[in-house]
Amino acid sequence: xxxxxxxxxxxxxxxxxxxxxxxxxxxxxxxxxxxxxxxxxxxxxxxxxxxxxxxxxxxxxxxxxxxxxxxxxxxxxxxxxxxxxxxxxxxxxxxxxxxxxxxxxxxxxxxxxxxxxxxxxxxxxxxxxxxxxxxxxxxxxxxxxxxxxxxxxxxxxxxxxxxxxxxxxxxxxxxxxxxxxxxxxxxxxxxxxxxxxxxxxxxxxxxxxxxxxxxxxxxxxxxxxxxxxxxxxxxxxxxxxxxxxxxxxxxxxxxxxxxxxxxxxxxxxxxxxxxxxxxxxxxxxxxxxxxxxxxxxxxxxxxxxxxxxxxxxxxxxxxxxx
Amino acid sequence: xxxxxxxxxxxxxxxxxxxxxxxxxxxxxxxxxxxxxxxxxxxxxxxxxxxxxxxxxxxxxxxxxxxxxxxxxxxxxxxxxxxxxxxxxxxxxxxxxxxxxxxxxxxxxxxxxxxxxxxxxxxxxxxxxxxxxxxxxxxxxxxxxxx
Numbered sequence: 001x002x003x004x005x006x007x008x009x010x011x012x013x014x015x016x017x018x019x020x021x022x023x024x025x026x027x028x029x030x031x032x033x034x035x036x037x038x039x040x041x042x043x044x045x046x047x048x049x050x051x052x053x054x055x056x057x058x059x060x061x062x063x064x065x066x067x068x069x070x071x072x073x074x075x076x077x078x079x080x081x082x083x084x085x086x087x088x089x090x091x092x093x094x095x096x097x098x099x100x101x102x103x104x105x106x107x108x109x110x111x112x113x114x115x116x117x118x119x120x121x122x123x124x125x126x127x128x129x130x131x132x133x134x135x136x137x138x139x140x141x142x143x144x145x146x147x148x149x150x151x152x153x154x155x156x157x158x159x160x161x162x163x164x165x166x167x168x169x170x171x172x173x174x175x176x177x178x179x180x181x182x183x184x185x186x187x188x189x190x191x192x193x194x195x196x197x198x199x200x201x202x203x204x205x206x207x208x209x210x211x212x213x214x215x216x217x218x219x220x221x222x223x224x225x226x227x228x229x230x231x232x233x234x235x236x237x238x239x240x241x242x243x244x245x246x247x248x249x250x251x252x253x254x255x256x257x258x259x260x261x262x263x264x265x266x267x268x269x270x271x272x273x274x275x276x277x278x279x280x281x282x283x284x285x286x287x288x289x290x291x292x293x294x295x296x297x298x299x300x301x302x303x304x305x306x307x308x309x310x311x312x313x314x315x316x317x318x319x320x321x322x
Numbered sequence: 323x324x325x326x327x328x329x330x331x332x333x334x335x336x337x338x339x340x341x342x343x344x345x346x347x348x349x350x351x352x353x354x355x356x357x358x359x360x361x362x363x364x365x366x367x368x369x370x371x372x373x374x375x376x377x378x379x380x381x382x383x384x385x386x387x388x389x390x391x392x393x394x395x396x397x398x399x400x401x402x403x404x405x406x407x408x409x410x411x412x413x414x415x416x417x418x419x420x421x422x423x424x425x426x427x428x429x430x431x432x433x434x435x436x437x438x439x440x441x442x443x444x445x446x447x448x449x450x451x452x453x454x455x456x457x458x459x460x461x462x463x464x465x466x467x468x469x
Binding site for chain 1: 369370373374390391401403404405408409411412415416417419456458459
């Protein structure tokens with residue numbers, strides 16, 4: 001058991017024992033190798049199952065909206081989760097007073113698919129250390145460099161530290177390079193129109209419409225999603241090209257000014273479809289036009305909700321943004 | 323150019339045409355290739371409506387609305403402008419030509435401008451040729467738009 005895991009456990013134990021929170025949302029030891037699962041601890045004695053390592057892939061802020069606002073929640077937050085929590089508080093999905101955020105500077109989430117591609121599926125155990133992931137497979141022990149196994153969204157991460165946690169466990173990490181995420185969008189923008197369409201179609205049309213991306217996303221909390229609505233039905237609900245295009249375009253667009261680039265959608269996708277290139281573009285535009293980044297505090301409204309009469313000076317006949 | 327008449331979806335804010343002749347022309351004498359969708363305010367236009375028009379076979383989409391301060395519902399057009407303009411650049415990002423979406427923000431003195439804008443847009447679409455970037459969908463059932 002790592003030192004960090006021990007710290008999280010004792011903090012969660014304190015919260016539950018002192019009755020400060022009703023539930024602690026964290027991770028527990030996995031049933032399937034390399035896949036620690038989100039867990040909801042209500043009794044201190046359950047905490048022996050609590051675990052934390054680089055393979056904890058879910059964005060736990062996702063579970064915030066499943067509780068009434070009065071529930072006092074203790075939650076494990078990494079940089080992206082903290083930003084998602086902030087964005088949810090802005091949208092009045094929970095009140096900050098009823099949250100206790102246990103912050104962890106995040107060294108990046110390891111993509112389990114990349115691990116399995118290198119080691120095969122016969123995994124007996126693993127250990128996540130600072131620079132290497134040690135995987136014990138049936139016939140061999142692998143020592144894999146951690147940085148190469150990170151999920152692409154984590155390789156581009158700008159804010160690995162929680163911004164507004166109540167307690168920070170572990171040393172704060174240096175901020176990431178903000179040009180990486182922009183460079184990706186810009187390199188896609190630099191492609192020709194045909195290439196962009198071809199890439200979008202190639203990705204979107206593999207979609208099986210399982211909506212795992214929606215379920216994994218903390219910001220997708222609508223009671224009824226536009227694709228589930230059937231009178232009138234807004235889009236095709238099958239896996240036809242038109243249906244999958246509409247899903248990918250509108251799902252991403254609904255995240256404008258709300259997406260915190262955690263990459264949970266891509267990690268959840270069973271078809272390995274890339275989709276952060278869509279939400280990252282919208283995030284970049286929100287920064288360029290409105291100097292807004294989602295989740296940096298829990299007060300500022302996102303641009304689509306914060307329109308003012310000041311827009312008037314940019315508002316010309318047929319004029320483009322700003 | 324060819325005499326191909328591009329299909330245009332025309333979203334019109336109910337309040338944006340100040341001259342009765344313009345409104346009368348839009349309501350009764352709109353050319354056959356232009357489909358009118360009247361909305362109470364541009365703020366009612368969900369980007370999904372625009373996408374549906376595009377996937378339903380519209381080669382271009384025109385959105386007409388009021389200038390700021392002139393909105394009948396005070397700020398519907400401000401909300402719409404932020405969303406729809408970002409949507410148009412997002413569509414461009416995935417390969418749909420931004421030039422196929424046009425915004426016409428009308429003012430009190432713009433009598434007759436909507437006819438000119440539609441004619442000009444039609445001309446522009448003829449130059450661009452047919453749109454095949456995004457797949458066409460089947461006509462929707464259960465209250466959705468039919469062909």
